[in-house]
Amino acid sequence: MKDFFYTTMRYIFFAMTLMSDCVILILSDVLLLLFHFHFTIQMSFCLIVYVTVSLYTFITPLTLTVMTLERFVAICMPLRHGELCSTRSALHCILIIHAISALPDVIFLSIFFASVNHSFYTQSGECSVEKFILHTWQGHLRSAISQFYFLIMVIIIMFSYFKIMKVARAASGQNRKSTRKGLRTVVLHGFQLFLCLFLLWCPIIEAAVRQINVVLYVNVRYFNYIVFILSPRCLSPLIYGLRDERFFVDLRSFVLCGLYKKQLSNES
Numbered sequence: 628m629k630d631f632f633y634t635t636m637r638y639i640f641f642a643m644t645l646m647s648d649c650v651i652l653i654l655s656d657v658l659l660l661l662f663h664f665h666f667t668i669q670m671s672f673c674l675i676v677y678v679t680v681s682l683y684t685f686i687t688p689l690t691l692t693v694m695t696l697e698r699f700v701a702i703c704m705p706l707r708h709g710e711l712c713s714t715r716s717a718l719h720c721i722l723i724i725h726a727i728s729a730l731p732d733v734i735f736l737s738i739f740f741a742s743v744n745h746s747f748y749t750q751s752g753e754c755s756v757e758k759f760i761l762h763t764w765q766g767h768l769r770s771a772i773s774q775f776y777f778l779i780m781v782i783i784i785m786f787s788y789f790k791i792m793k794v795a796r797a798a799s800g801q802n803r804k805s806t807r808k809g810l811r812t813v814v815l816h817g818f819q820l821f822l823c824l825f826l827l828w829c830p831i832i833e834a835a836v837r838q839i840n841v842v843l844y845v846n847v848r849y850f851n852y853i854v855f856i857l858s859p860r861c862l863s864p865l866i867y868g869l870r871d872e873r874f875f876v877d878l879r880s881f882v883l884c885g886l887y888k889k890q891l892s893n894e895s
Contacts, residue, residue: 629877636712636720638874640694641863643721647686648860654680655856661754670747673754674739678732685728685776687860688823692780693720695813695820699787703794731772738765756830770831777828784817815866822859829855 632638654676661668701708742761752758760766791810829851837844869875 628881632874632877634714636697636714636717637694639714639717639721640690640697641868643724644687644690644694644863647683647690648863650683651680651687651856652860654683655852658754659852665753667751668754670750670752670758673752673758674748676754677756677759678736681732681735682725682728684823684826685731686724688776688780688820689724689728691820691823692783693724695784695787695817698812699790702791731769731776734772735759735765735769738768766830766834770828773828773830780820784813784820788813788817812866815862819859819862819866822855822862826851826855826859 633642658676658680660666697712700711704711739759739761760769788810791813795807795810833844833847833851836847868878
């Protein structure tokens with residue numbers, strides 16, 4: 628209902644992050660219940676679910692990285708912020724994020740389709756990623772791609788952090804306060820991104836644990852699900868929702884059906 632929220636780049640990315648997190652949470656909850664109760668589904672449907680989860684697993688950390696770059700431009704290049712961070716640029720960035728996120732799936736599907744026959748898609752079984760890793764080197768390739776993405780995003784986060792910190796030291800007065808707030812946002816993004824990106828390492832850890840003990844493997848998977856899937860996706864509404872002053876004021880007004888703004892106008 629507010630033009631500002633869907634014409635400002637950071638709020639557009641915030642909305643996309645929420646959408647991505649919702650998709651991940653819904654599908655991961657469904658898969659967790661299916662795995663827990665040992666339900667079987669057709670492999671063709673399981674493949675679609677897996678590709679969707681894999682796509683949105685990359686979308687969230689990539690969006691966080693772009694949001695960090697937006698803060699970098701706003702603080703370190705304020706005169707060019709309006710030009711570089713327009714609504715049109717945000718839409719282009721969304722397309723690029725989806726394309727980069729889909730690249731691992733394209734590689735995975737190309738290898739998978741060349742390795743299985745048509746009868747595999749009609750089989751039924753428990754839906755898990757292990758069903759689609761037919762060769763050891765496939766797992767290594769998947770891990771290598773995840774680690775490459777991890778490295779690039781960490782470099783971008785660190786670069787933005789040090790540049791903003793440099794500007795924060797040179798700023799004064801109101802600019803210093805705004806810059807330090809941006810710096811804290813980048814730090815929170817870094818922590819959230821670390822949790823999201825560590826998820827990319829979980830398959831390596833789980834594969835090693837599975838060879839040691841199956842019960843321990845199940846417990847580790849539950850732990851990874853809570854800490855590295857649920858937790859970082861609960862931070863987005865806090866960092867760019869309740870922590871954002873403008874968003875918080877409008878959200879409070881919306882929840883209270885406009886009573887908060889009426890109270891402010893009466894006091895003034």
